[in-house]
Amino acid sequence: MDTRTALLTAAAAVLLLTAVGAVAAPDAIVDPREVDDRPGDVRIVDTVVSPGEVRGETAELRLGIDLRHRGSGVENVTIRHRAIGADSGLLVDETTVDVGDVDGGGERTVNGSVDVERAGGYRIETAVFADGERVDSQTTRVGGVEALTPEYADSRIGFTDGNVWPTVAVSVREADNTTATLSVSVSVTNRGDEASAPLDLRVLLRQSESNVIADEATETVESVRPGRTDTVTTTVEVPANYNYYVDAALWSDDVLIDETQGVANLNPRETISADESVEEVDFAVEDFAGGGEDSAGSDDGGRPAADGADGAEDTDDSTPGFGLTAALVALVVAALVARRRR
Incomplete structure (x- = not known):
């Protein structure tokens, strides 16, 4: 066997072995571009707030969180929502959503909610945890909650x-x-x-x-x-x-x-x-009050009668202005003033 024939035989044997290996183990040949050795990462892409159940004193705020995953799988993912009063800074409500393990890349929406009083504005703080460690957070502000109409009055x-x-x-x-x-x-x-x-x-x-x-x-x-x-x-x-x-x-x-x-x-x-x-x-x-002719102290029209025991009209002898007593008091005061001046 000459050298050329030996080389062709060896090349044929290598090709045959490669084909047999590909059939026996299809995952043995992997495109290097498809290998993602990056560590798993979960981030908040967007937050959407919408009104839920609106009651008399409180209202439900529904939260849609868009999560983006890259790299390898991430285990034990949770999302925590906190509603904090915009003016008081006090915690109003806190909820936690268990997402579980995240894998496969791309984006997904995780729904949650908080209950707040139907008054004022709030700051919604959302945090993402992976196996108990915070990996991302975002703050959304909501105002005019009092404008939401309760369902019973809608x-x-x-x-x-x-x-x-x-x-x-x-x-x-x-x-x-x-x-x-x-x-x-x-x-x-x-x-x-x-x-x-x-x-x-x-x-x-x-x-x-x-x-x-x-x-x-x-x-x-x-x-x-x-x-x-x-x-x-x-x-x-x-x-x-x-x-x-x-x-x-x-x-x-x-x-x-x-x-x-x-x-x-x-x-x-x-x-x-x-x-x-x-x-x-x-x-x-x-x-x-329904007063009529029989009402005490009333005339035929139901209105109060004129002053006086018999409802008689005022006579011409009535003293105008302040009356006799006031006139006497004025004279006494004038006499005292004149005596002091002397």
């Missing part, structure tokens, strides 16, 4: 907020010298995507200077279609010649949904606007 239906069309409209149906029957119409708008459930409309009429409730009424607001506005009308009866605040509120199962206010100016001499009183005027409690 409704897309409310009073109409228009620039021209009145939310509360009051008209006089009947009137005499003592009482007035008023028709109160209230506009309600559904701003949601579904038809609303029936609600209760409660209307109170308060005398402007005293805040005494003159009359009240309750009506049912039937289902309102999405994007539609309905008008609900009710009737009340109040003493005439007074000004009133018209308070309207929407209730769902004794939960206050929305409220608004209008006015009814029945006093021709004075007027008021919503949440503002122009001037004080005389007020007779008896008019709102």
